[in-house]
Amino acid sequence: MATAPLIPGQKPRSNLEELLEGVWKQNPVFVMVLGMCPTLAVSVSAMNAMSMGLATAFVLVGSSLLVSLMRNLVPKEVRIATYILIIATFVTVVDYAIQAISLALYDALGAFIQLIVVNCIILGRAEAHASKNRPVKAVLNAIGMGAGFTIGLFALGAVREILGAGKLFGVSLFGPDFQPWVVMVLPPGGFFVLGAWLLLFNWLDSRKAAPAKPTESHAHV
Amino acid sequence: MNVLTQPTPSSAAMIRTLGLVATVCGILIVSAYQSTREAVAANKRIALERAVFKVIPGAASVKEFVAGTAGVQPAGATPPLGAVKFYAAYDQAGALKGIAAEGAAKGYADTVRVLYAYDPEKQAITGIGVVSMRETPGIGDKIHSDPAFLKNFVALDAQLAADLKSLAHAIKVMKHGAKQNPWEIDAIAGATVTSKAVGKGINDSAQKLLPLLVPHLDTLQGGK
Amino acid sequence: MTPRIELRPSPHVVKGASVEHIMFHVVLALLPIATFSVWQYGLSALALIVVVTLACIASERLFNRLSGKPSTLSDWSATITGLLLALTLPPSFPLWMGAVASFTAIALGKALFGGIGCNVLNPALVGRAFVQAAFPVAITTWVPAFAPRRFSEFVPTTFTAPLMTPPDIAAWALQAKSVLDGFTGATPLARWKFENVLATPADLLSGAVTASAGETSALLILLCGAYLAARKFMDWRIPVADLGSAALTALVFQMIDPARYPDPLFVLLSGGLMLGAVFMATDMATSPVTPKGVWLYGALIGVVTVMIRYFGGLSEGVMYAILIGNALSPLIDQVTQPKVFGAVKGKKA
Known part of the structure; x- marks a missing residue:
């Protein structure tokens, strides 16, 4: 899969491109397949998935801004320590904020809030993008990535909640007689739904990439 | 280098x-x-009150205590070693309505944590609520909805033995349909493992808490 | 062996018989079993078999079209998947859930791997495993066999509206049962495991027990299997190894503790062991091809089946045992290959 170069300088990108990169072309869930641990674990309902996505997006934006602001100050030798410190700070802030907003949500997300610290999207963005770009671009890119992650999680959570509980955001869709698909709220359901979404994305991608070639099916013999 | x-x-x-x-x-x-x-x-x-009020209907306020070898005292910042935490619920007039405590045991998927209510007058467990669990939806998670199962906890015998050191009869989970005594729990058919976790969690906690708590019950009366 | 180059992993056809030919005979061999099941459970079983089979065929056609390949309906493989899947489901299974199982079987079990011959796992069992995990209650809801009115009325759950919960049929099943039926709402395996009640071999053989649509006719299954084996459409060693190792394992356990473990005959006749051994473990695409590997594969399935039945959380283990065997097939082939090559040719060519 051809991906746009992440190293700046090769091709300066417009602000809009920075913003949209994470939403579609480099979507963390569907294209880069990063941060799968929270993606699979907390996407049992749309609400949990959205909250997790937004919490991650907040940490992403906050840490990208700080890393970008300090990018000329931080010696290369201590940069990882600095990034981790910054990321851990924002995770702690989010942790307190979610506890203050809703304890039920905090219990539902469990350890995965603290585990945002080790989400590879965030450290990856800090290392590959924020530390090499001006704050405006870094924040725009982080917003895009955060939005992409949130969309990805929501896509999983919505399907799993609709099939697994017959609801969306807790609102019943099919009435009280709905038969829940138990497997969807269990771990295998996460893999099934993620697989289905990846299939769809790759299928759309391959159709877009090769509209001229009608069928390849006879070529492989 | x-x-x-x-x-x-x-x-x-x-x-x-x-x-x-x-x-x-x-x-x-x-x-x-x-x-x-x-x-x-x-x-x-709010979360604690909601949970406790659910298992002790009619309660209006909740206080946190610890029961240790030194007796019962309000839960402070550093509870004494080996002390067991519990909640005392009071009604509008400030009279003791009941005791609530948490029990936990390994279920089918993960630890099942339940909050149970203990009625000092009846010397029985009078209600349970699920604090957290990850049991199979549709099977194990019936423990908080199955009416026949919840009926076990209307008056589950939890008398202390004469020496006040342990329960007179350990709380036991029986196979579905085999309950005979008031200290036994009738398991949900098809969800025996989860039912057993509930029983074991309550038994473990009650065996530890009640001997420490019951001799000092009067210190809680009118604790307002 | 005729040195003929086939561009598929297996079946490696050696006797002029085509895939269509073999598959058609498997369908023929399955028909008596399906007929017996309809006789046993009536209209609901018939509706389930028809709907599940048609849903499999429709799914196959859909994926043919999506992938832009020519239709593969004429090779009968989707029909076999449908028939087998229907025979492993409880007769009372709601039709919409049967359709979900069919779609999953073809989509997840077959189309995803590239269609017939490329699948790693038995498609019918993939479909069943999915609905087992998705609808654990419906797939363990049983109805009595030989109910007097089985040809005049459907089980209430059969026509459950799509996506809806099937009604509770415990009361219906009790009033519908016939006098000669000791119906209790549980399969013989579950009754043994959870209530310690053993069904008699006579009941098991005559089909007067609670079970999935096509698993009780042990003698009929063996007969149909023998036909396929005699015509060399099926590797007889797989069912022999499977049933043999299951019986042997059961015998060992019975010798250790006769009070706790049932006799080998019960193990062989109860549940889906027969159907699985004869028709599902022998699926050519998902079983090993080396002679030693075939024995190993069959024996593994037998042992795992008994282990799951005795020590697992579920009362039946045939489905997972075969899926495990399927998944290990390539490995079994690899492990057993060098010796076979060495024995025939001396050196690797």
Whole structure:
């Protein structure tokens, strides 16, 4: 899969491109397949998935801004320590904020809030993008990535909640007689739904990439 | 090593940077903690009250206590070693309505944590609520909805033995349909493992808490 | 062996018989079993078999079209998947859930791997495993065999509206049962495991027990299997190894503790062991091809089946045992290959 170069300088990108990169072309869930641990674990309902996505997006934006602001100050030798410190700070802030907003949500997300610290999207963005770009671009890119992650999680959570509980955001869709698909709220359901979404994305991608070639099916013999 | 041949920043520069970052981060964390502290505490109290009021209907306020070898005392910052935490619920008039405590045991998927109500007058467990579980939906999670199962906890015998050291009869989970005595729990058919976890959690906790608590029950009366 | 180059992993056809030919005979061999099941459970079983089979065929056609390949309906493989899947489901299974199982079987079990011959796992069992995990209650809801009115009325759950919960049929099943039926709402395996009640071999053989649509006719299954084996459409060693190792394992356990473990005959006749051994473990695409590997594969399935039945959380283990065997097939082939090559040719060519 051809991906746009992440190293700046090769091709300066417009602000809009920075913003949209994470939403579609480099979507963390569907294209880069990063941060799968929270993606699979907390996407049992749309609400949990959205909250997790937004919490991650907040940490992403906050840490990208700080890393970008300090990018000329931080010696290369201590940069990882600095990034981790910054990321851990924002995770702690989010942790307190979610506890203050809703304890039920905090219990539902469990350890995965603290585990945002080790989400590879965030450290990856800090290392590959924020530390090499001006704050405006870094924040725009982080917003895009955060939005992409949130969309990805929501896509999983919505399907799993609709099939697994017959609801969306807790609102019943099919009435009280709905038969829940138990497997969807269990771990295998996460893999099934993620697989289905990846299939769809790759299928759309391959159709877009090769509209001229009608069928390849006879070529492989 | 070739690190030495490259221009490296001075130690002072590295320490300065890390120190600066740490200071900024410290300020951020402390201010976040300070600004959310009250809301978090209020949330926790509401959640606790909601859980306790569910298992002790008619209660109007809840207080946290610990029971240890030194007797019963309000839960402070550092509970004494080996002490068991419990909640005392009071009605509008300030009279003791019941005791609530948490029990936990390994279920089918993960630890099942339940909050049970203990009625000192009846010397029985009079209700349970599920604090957390990850049991199979549709099977194990019936423990908080199955009416026949919840009927077990209307008056589950939890008398202490004469020596006040342990329960007179350990609380036991029986196979579905095999309950005979008031201290036995009739398991949900098809969800025996989860049912057993509930029973074991309650038994473990009650065996520990009640001998420490029952001799000092009067210190709780009118505890307002 | 005729040195003929086939561009598929297996079946490696050696006797002029085509895939269509073999598959058609498997369908023929399955028909008596399906007929017996309809006789046993009536209209609901018939509706389930028809709907599940048609849903499999429709799914196959859909994926043919999506992948832009010519239709593969004429090779009968989707029909076999449908028939087998229907025979492993409880007769009372709601039709919409049967359709979900069919779609999953073809989509997840077959189309995803590239269609017939490329699948790693038995498609019918993939479909069943999915609905087992998704609808654990419906797939363990049983109805009595030989109910007097089985040809005049459907089980209430059969026509459950799509996506809706099937009604509770415990009361219906009790009033619908015939006098000669000791119906209790549980399969013989579950009754043994959870209530310590053993069904008699006579009941098991005559089909007067609670079970999935096509698993009780042990003698009929063996007969149909023998036909396929005699015509060399099926590797007889797989069912022999499977049933043999299951019986042997059961015998060992019975010798250790006769009070706790049932006799080998019960193990062989109860549940889906027969159907699985004869028709599912022998699926050519998902079983090993080396002679030693075939024995190993069959024996593994037998042992795992008994282990799951005795020590697992579920009362039946045939489905997972075969899926495990399927998944290990390539490995079994690899492990058993060098010796076979060495024995025939001396040196690797």
